[in-house]
Amino acid sequence: xxxxxxxxxxxxxxxxxxxxxxxxxxxxxxxxxxxxxxxxxxxxxxxxxxxxxxxxxxxxxxxxxxxxxxxxxxxxxxxxxxxxxxxxxxxxxxxxxxxxxxxxxxxxxxxxxxxxxxxxxxxxxxxxxxxxxxxxxxxxxxxxxxxxxxxxxxxxxxxxxxxxxxxxxxxxxxxxxxxxxxxxxxxxxxxxxxxxxxxxxxxxxxxxxxxxxxxxxxxxxxxxxxxxxxxxxxxxxxxxxxxxxxxxxxxxxxxxxxxxxxxxxxxx
Amino acid sequence: xxxxxxxxxxxxxxxxxxxxxxxxxxxxxxxxxxxxxxxxxxxxxxxxxxxxxxxxxxxxxxxxxxxxxxxxxxxxxxxxxxxxxxxxxxxxxxxxxxxxxxxxxxxxxxxxxxxxxxxxxxxxxxxxxxxxxxxxxxxxxxxxxxxxxxxxxxxxxxxxxxxxxxxxxxxxxxxxxxxxxxxxxxxxxxxxxxxxxxxxxxxxxxxxxxxxxxxxxxxxxxxxxxxxxxxxxxxxxxxxxxxxxxxxxxxxxxxxxxxxxxxxxxxxxxxxxxxxxxxxxxxxxxxxxxxxxxxxxxxxxxxxxxxxxxxxxxxxxxxxxxxxxxxxxxxxxxxxxxxxxxxxxxxxxxxxxxxxxxxxxxxxxxxxxxxxxxxxxxxxxxxxxxxxxxxxxxxxxxxxxxxxxxxxxxxxxxxxxxxxxxxxxxxxxxxxxxxxxxxxxxxxxxxxxxx
Numbered sequence: 258x259x260x261x262x263x264x265x266x267x268x269x270x271x272x273x274x275x276x277x278x279x280x281x282x283x284x285x286x287x288x289x290x291x292x293x294x295x296x297x298x299x300x301x302x303x304x305x306x307x308x309x310x311x312x313x314x315x316x317x318x319x320x321x322x323x324x325x326x327x328x329x330x331x332x333x334x335x336x337x338x339x340x341x342x343x344x345x346x347x348x349x350x351x352x353x354x355x356x357x358x359x360x361x362x363x364x365x366x367x368x369x370x371x372x373x374x375x376x377x378x379x380x381x382x383x384x385x386x387x388x389x390x391x392x393x394x395x396x397x398x399x400x401x402x403x404x405x406x407x408x409x410x411x412x413x414x415x416x417x418x419x420x421x422x423x424x425x426x427x428x429x430x431x432x433x434x435x436x437x438x439x440x441x442x443x444x445x446x447x448x449x450x451x452x453x454x455x456x457x458x459x460x461x462x463x464x465x466x467x468x469x470x471x472x473x474x475x476x477x478x479x480x481x482x483x484x485x486x487x488x489x490x491x492x493x494x495x496x497x498x499x500x501x502x503x504x505x506x507x508x509x510x511x512x513x514x515x516x517x518x519x520x521x522x523x524x525x
Numbered sequence: 526x527x528x529x530x531x532x533x534x535x536x537x538x539x540x541x542x543x544x545x546x547x548x549x550x551x552x553x554x555x556x557x558x559x560x561x562x563x564x565x566x567x568x569x570x571x572x573x574x575x576x577x578x579x580x581x582x583x584x585x586x587x588x589x590x591x592x593x594x595x596x597x598x599x600x601x602x603x604x605x606x607x608x609x610x611x612x613x614x615x616x617x618x619x620x621x622x623x624x625x626x627x628x629x630x631x632x633x634x635x636x637x638x639x640x641x642x643x644x645x646x647x648x649x650x651x652x653x654x655x656x657x658x659x660x661x662x663x664x665x666x667x668x669x670x671x672x673x674x675x676x677x678x679x680x681x682x683x684x685x686x687x688x689x690x691x692x693x694x695x696x697x698x699x700x701x702x703x704x705x706x707x708x709x710x711x712x713x714x715x716x717x718x719x720x721x722x723x724x725x726x727x728x729x730x731x732x733x734x735x736x737x738x739x740x741x742x743x744x745x746x747x748x749x750x751x752x753x754x755x756x757x758x759x760x761x762x763x764x765x766x767x768x769x770x771x772x773x774x775x776x777x778x779x780x781x782x783x784x785x786x787x788x789x790x791x792x793x794x795x796x797x798x799x800x801x802x803x804x805x806x807x808x809x810x811x812x813x814x815x816x817x818x819x820x821x822x823x824x825x826x827x828x829x830x831x832x833x834x835x836x837x838x839x840x841x842x843x844x845x846x847x848x849x850x851x852x853x854x855x856x857x858x859x860x861x862x863x864x865x866x867x868x869x870x871x872x873x874x875x876x877x878x879x880x881x882x883x884x885x886x887x888x889x890x891x892x893x894x895x896x897x898x899x900x901x902x903x904x905x906x907x908x909x910x911x912x913x914x915x916x917x918x919x920x921x922x923x924x925x926x927x928x929x930x931x932x933x934x935x936x937x938x939x940x941x942x943x944x945x946x947x948x949x950x951x952x953x954x955x956x957x958x959x960x961x962x963x964x965x966x967x968x969x970x971x972x973x974x975x976x
Binding site: 281282283284287288291351390391394395396397398400401402403404405450472473474475499500501502505506507508 | 549550575577581582583584585586587588589590591593594597598605606607608630631632646649650653656
């Protein structure tokens with residue numbers, strides 16, 4: 258099975274340029290539903306579900322392969338190779354901003370530009386670096402996932418017990434946004450929130466946009482400042498907005514900033 | 526409708542927490558219960574507090590990564606277990622439902638209702654702990670070097686770990702649902718099962734050494750441990766059995782037993798031989814001469830034993846054995862002595878008999894024969910004569926010594942170089958009092974001496 262099939266890759270639009278969108282921790286490629294169609298008007302648009310999420314073939318979720326973001330970066334590289342795309346614009350939300358960075362450094366031929374939406378190279382505070390969280394807060398998230406697993410189990414129980422007479426349950430599950438196997442969710446949470454990618458982002462040579470909400474509980478201003486001071490070719494845009502998902506909450510504003518970055522208007 | 530029901534407005538009377546979040550994420554409205562839980566007073570209402578600020582830090586991440594996207598896409602979420610955090614850091618556990626008011630895909634506002642669930646959450650944490658414990662237990666069983674299986678009350682196998690696959694040859698898929706006793710217990714042992722069941726149902730853990738059947742039919746020696754398991758109502762619901770493979774231990778125990786018997790046997794033999802040596806030596810020697818001759822003969826016996834032990838088993842190398850028989854008489858480099866022949870490994874009885882014979886020959890040569898003079902010599906050589914039944918031929922040839930003559934009577938030396946050796950090896954011996962010196966020949970079937 259190809260990576261394109263495993264990760265439920267969806268390609269729309271046509272054009273010389275290609276844009277690939279990677280969703281962040283917690284949800285799936287549905288997150289892009291208000292942003293991606295805009296670009297499909299004159300570009301090839303690729304969206305997919307990270308392994309373990311959405312409609313991906315979760316049986317391929319190998320805890321060792323995905324113990325670091327490199328596994329996900331390998332998937333992105335494989336998908337672009339399989340689709341024979343080069344010099345694309347990679348858009349990564351949250352943790353996937355780090356994934357596109359890893360892939361861009363390893364295969365500069367594949368990725369020409371990067372757009373990072375609400376990125377954080379490290380969530381944990383470390384001496385003078387203020388990531389915004391203590392390690393104990395991040396470990397606490399694993400507990401929140403654990404107790405809410407029980408609710409998930411309740412929803413999943415008929416599914417697990419094989420409710421052959423209620424096939425609609427299967428659809429409900431695959432259609433249910435932000436639902437995933439709790440073990441995968443916990444594993445990916447650990448990878449997302451307990452990793453430190455500060456050295457990796459310093460290595461990115463391609464032009465990079467950092468799009469940030471002004472009031473993002475996950476990413477304090479100290480993180481954007483650190484990124485602008487430490488990345489090679491970075492441009493920061495801060496939306497006067499709240500939350501961690503501007504592509505969902507403020508799709509028009511997000512489209513505008515992304516479009517300007519993808520195709521800069523020439524001012525005469 | 527409006528005639529019969531009044532609209533509710535007295536939200537502060539509701540035994541639940543209520544909150545409204547505005548489009549910018551600010552906490553717009555709260556009811557009295559929520560404020561009381563959070564230790565806020567009414568004046569704080571609104572005042573620049575974001576909705577996420579009343580959540581624990583872990584809860585904030587969960588809200589931004591899961592719940593806000595759910596509100597934006599589905600418009601609601603329900604039964605989420607979260608912790609609210611007071612300004613002093615203490616927490617309140619709640620179940621939360623949320624509903625968003627969306628306009629053109631934007632969240633205009635969101636309403637949240639919360640119920641405290643400390644007790645239930647404590648229970649949930651217990652469930653989570655149990656789940657982790659059972660995961661740890663699963664890993665333990667899966668990685669255990671012991672075969673572990675779980676059996677239902679009706680005797681069918683419910684679980685079967687990888688070590689059980691290893692030990693008994695059946696895969697998990699092959700045995701699940703099969704009768705435990707039909708698969709594993711040898712037919713002659715099945716009547717004991719009833720007694721085992723009575724003991725384990727009374728709370729005992731039954732441990733014993735026994736035999737169980739492998740898939741290919743052979744019996745595996747095992748140490749087993751069986752204990753009853755109970756269902757939620759504390760009723761007996763089957764048992765778990767653990768088996769370890771003790772065939773290696775059993776084999777080594779059997780080996781030790783054999784060795785002990787052998788040591789016993791050899792000791793008796795040795796004492797018998799020593800008695801013979803004493804008797805024969807006493808015929809020839811008296812007083813201090815007796816003691817010297819007797820000691821030397823015992824030394825030769827000891828040297829035979831060393832040769833046997835050093836060959837790490839019960840076979841001795843003929844050349845090593847032969848050379849050691851001269852050790853008490855001459856230096857190893859003595860040019861008068863020639864020892865040669867192909868490598869031959871002899872069994873214990875043969876090496877002892879040949880060792881004794883060569884010892885007597887060497888002693889005799891040193892006293893009266895080829896080794897009693899500097900000009901004399903002894904040539905000890907042997908060959909293996911091939912054929913359907915190969916023979917070992919040993920020859921002992923002395924020369925350069927004083928003239929020799931046949932002795933008047935049969936001493937111990939004659940016994941061990943003649944009848945005793947013949948009896949043990951079923952071979953032939955021949956003595957020759959040649960004018961050049963004493964000669965001795967031995968011939969016997971190789972197979973009997975080496976096996």
